[in-house]
Amino acid sequence: MTDRSLIALKRRAERGKLFVVSAPSGSGKSTLVRMLLKVEPACALSISYTTRAPRSTEQEGVDYYFISRETFDQMISDGAFVEWAEVHGNRYGTSFHEIERLLEAGHDVLFDIDYQGARALKACYPEATLLLLLPPTMAELKRRLRKRGTDTAEVIERRWHAAWRELEHYGIFDFVVVNDNLQQALGELQSIYRAEQNLWWRRAYHVEMLLKEKPEAVEHD
Ligand code: ADP
């Protein structure tokens, strides 16, 4: 293998991971994403753009970049989004700039996006790991949507019905985690996130360096 090929392998091995977590609304995704960010400091959340109004607990530039429909449409025309989708009546999008900014800073990038976004992101970044988080039952999903207390009854009903669409697309994901017990779900999320660094192509540089140590006299069977 040439030195240039080795450099390419090394760069590939060191590039941050792209880790997508999708879930029907109310499954506990934001809760678990926050917990994962605390225990995995190398990981940073990709902040999406949205036309949705901020909830009382949300902050500009922390939870989302909150923008008008006009600005969103302008960003679509400018080709600023890797992916964007209409979800529950609002638009949400991930910008190329956000991903590259976080990767260049040496982070792994965590995405909280829906199944349409997950599919589109994978088309652009095939190395991305896609994980689907699910509630233990649909009745529990409704209980959690109500418990969160941030949405009107109408919005809760719309989000609960939309959950089936998210479920129907489970085949596009690499992993499924059921969020029944929060700590157990976090453990599963974390082990999947960590296992990514052992994919063969992340270790290819290391293997090539071991191969270089082969003495001339050693022959294979
Ligand atoms: P999402 O981001 O998927 O819409 P949230 O993280 O906002 O969901 O969680 C919805 C509600 O469910 C919140 O009140 C949260 O505290 C609660 N919740 C999350 N995970 C669990 C769990 N494993 N058991 C019980 N309640 C949970």
Ligand code: 5GP
């Ligand atoms: P919420 O309004 O509850 O914050 O998010 C609603 C849904 O939009 C969630 O399923 C969330 O994952 C998804 N979402 C958030 N940001 C993006 C994004 O940039 N792209 C896509 N496709 N979905 C997003």
